[in-house]
Each structure stands twice: as structure tokens, then as C-alpha cells.
Amino acid sequence: MQQLKQQFQEFIVGLMSLPIKLPGTRLYRSLQAKKKMARLIQRIIREKRARRAAASLPRDAIDMLIGDGSDELTDELISDNMIDLMIPAEDSVPVLITLAVKFLSECPLALHQLEEENMQLKRRKTDMGETLQWTDYMSLSFTQHVITETLRLGNIIGGIMRKAVRDVEVKGHLIPKGWCVFVYFRSVHLDDTLYDEPYKFNPWRWKEKDMSNGSFTPFGGGQRLCPGLDLARLEASIFLHHLVTSFRWVAEEDHIVNFPTVRLKRGMPIRVTAKEDDD
Numbered sequence: 001m002q003q004l005k006q007q008f009q010e011f012i013v014g015l016m017s018l019p020i021k022l023p024g025t026r027l028y029r030s031l032q033a034k035k036k037m038a039r040l041i042q043r044i045i046r047e048k049r050a051r052r053a054a055a056s057l058p059r060d061a062i063d064m065l066i067g068d069g070s071d072e073l074t075d076e077l078i079s080d081n082m083i084d085l086m087i088p089a090e091d092s093v094p095v096l097i098t099l100a101v102k103f104l105s106e107c108p109l110a111l112h113q114l115e116e117e118n119m120q121l122k123r124r125k126t127d128m129g130e131t132l133q134w135t136d137y138m139s140l141s142f143t144q145h146v147i148t149e150t151l152r153l154g155n156i157i158g159g160i161m162r163k164a165v166r167d168v169e170v171k172g173h174l175i176p177k178g179w180c181v182f183v184y185f186r187s188v189h190l191d192d193t194l195y196d197e198p199y200k201f202n203p204w205r206w207k208e209k210d211m212s213n214g215s216f217t218p219f220g221g222g223q224r225l226c227p228g229l230d231l232a233r234l235e236a237s238i239f240l241h242h243l244v245t246s247f248r249w250v251a252e253e254d255h256i257v258n259f260p261t262v263r264l265k266r267g268m269p270i271r272v273t274a275k276e277d278d279d
């Protein structure tokens with residue numbers, strides 16, 4: 001597992017790199033790392049296939065895909081899918097959560113309102129003896145604003161690539177067939193003609209603002225829209241719910257690095273205490 005993690009880190013750094021594939025370049029190292037990851041995962045798939053006759057219920061995504069029985073689901077395709085899923089699981093969603101913690105640590109008013117909203121829900125659920133439901137998640141409007149604002153300001157995925165399949169004209173500019181375009185979300189999300197004080201973490205702006213007018217696209221758009229967008233928001237909401245209702249924390253100084261991928265320079269260290277310990 002450690003080996004897989006190391007290769008993953010090497011692979012992800014090269015996702016945003018100069019397109020020069022020569023030994024020693026970042027892109028080359030990234031592609032080599034991806035090949036090694038594929039080999040490791042395909043070994044796991046083979047072991048799982050060999051054990052499958054004796055196995056009972058599927059325990060993970062690989063078991064499910066093997067169990068599908070389709071000839072099209074080759075070991076190579078399954079391992080490619082697993083690597084694709086590692087990006088949001090190991091990078092995008094953890095970065096979203098980490099950025100939320102950073103922005104909240106720097107905005108006590110937002111943290112207070114988030115805590116209030118989630119404590120109210122927790123008390124209600126405890127009184128009724130119920131666990132959290134989908135409708136509870138949907139009812140946490142300020143929590144959603146915090147996540148939306150973190151996505152806007154954080155720009156976890158800075159942009160996406162598109163290739164013109166025919167000549168296209170965009171606002172008077174011709175994009176010839178075959179050209180690649182990088183759609184840079186960061187420049188839209190931090191545009192002061194679209195957002196007042198765009199560099200300020202302000203979750204309250206989303207009380208009024210429309211998310212569906214093309215000026216907010218952290219999950220891309222069109223046919224390739226991220227299929228995990230609801231899952232990402234749900235995971236972040238569950239994490240924040242438990243963090244603010246059960247713990248307090250003091251954050252250490254840290255800085256956001258935006259290139260090649262978004263991350264915190266020191267991994268955002270925080271000192272956490274359980275609420276009942278310090279009440």
C-alpha cells in the first residue's frame with residue numbers, strides 16, 4: 001500500500017506539467033508512476049479473481065467490477081478505473097476538506113454559524129434517537145454555502161482541457177479544429193466583475209447568488225461534468241458536521257500552494273480537542 005501511495009504522489013504531480021515526455025521530466029516520471037500503479041493494481045485484481053470462487057459477498061469496488069462478468073471489463077480497464085477514482089478519493093475531496101478547515105479557521109463568524117447550524121441538527125437527532133439522513137444534509141444550508149465558497153475560492157481543479165472537434169468561434173475568437181483549449185476556472189471564480197471581493201472567504205454571498213449561470217464551474221460542465229459532485233459535497237458535509245459538533249481546533253500557520261496542484265504547504269496542522277474534554 002505504501003508503494004502504491006508513493007507512486008500515486010509521483011503520478012498526480014505530473015497531471016499539470018509541460019507536455020515533454022523525455023526521461024527525467026515531470027510528465028515522464030508521472031506516466032512511469034501510473035504504469036507501476038497499474039501493475040500493482042492488476043496484481044491485486046488477479047489475486048482477487050483467483051480467490052473469487054471461495055469468496056462470498058463483494059467487499060469493494062474491484063470485487064463489484066470483477067463480479068460484473070462482462071468481457072469488456074478487462075484487468076487493464078478495471079485498474080484504469082481504480083486509478084481514476086483514486087484522484088478524488090486521495091486528492092480532490094481531502095483538499096476540499098482541508099481548505100474548508102483553513103478558511104473557517106480564519107473566519108470565526110462563519111465557523112460560529114456553521115457550528116450553530118450543525119449543533120441544532122445534532123441535538124434534534126439525539127432527542128429523536130435518529131441517525132443522519134439525506135434530508136438532514138440537504139437542510140444544512142449554511143454548511144452548503146461554506147462548501148460552495150471553499151470550492152470557488154480554493155479552485156481545487158484549476159481548469160479543464162478541451163479539444164475543438166471543428167472550427168469554433170467564441171466571442172469573436174476563432175478556435176481552429178484540432179486545437180486544445182485550457183478552460184481556466186480560477187480566472188472566472190476570482191473575477192471581480194462576477195464576485196465582490198473575490199479573494200475574500202464569504203459563504204454568505206451564496207444566500208443570494210445563482211450557481212447555475214456558468215460563472216461557477218468547480219466540477220466542470222457539459223457531458224463531462226464530474227459525476228462525483230454530490231458525493232464530494234456529501235463527504236465534506238459529513239466531515240464538517242462531526243468536526244464542528246464534536247471538536248474544537250487550533251490551526252497552525254500554513255499557506256496554500258496552487259501549482260502544480262492545490263495543497264497546503266505544511267499539510268495544514270491543527271491541534272484538536274474533544275468538546276466534552278474542555279467544556
Ligand code: HEM
Nearest residue numbers: 088092093096156157160218219220221224225226228232
Ligand atoms: C472536490 C471534489 C471534486 C472536484 C473539485 C472534482 C472536479 C472534477 C472536474 C473539474 C472534472 C472534469 C469535468 C469536465 O471535464 O468538465 C471531474 C471529472 C470527473 N470526476 Fe470529479 N471532482 C471531485 C470529486 C469527485 C468524486 C468524489 C468522484 C467519484 C467518486 C469524481 C469522479 C470523477 C470522474 C469519474 C470524472 C471524469 C468524468 C468524465 O470524464 O466523463 N470526482 N471532476
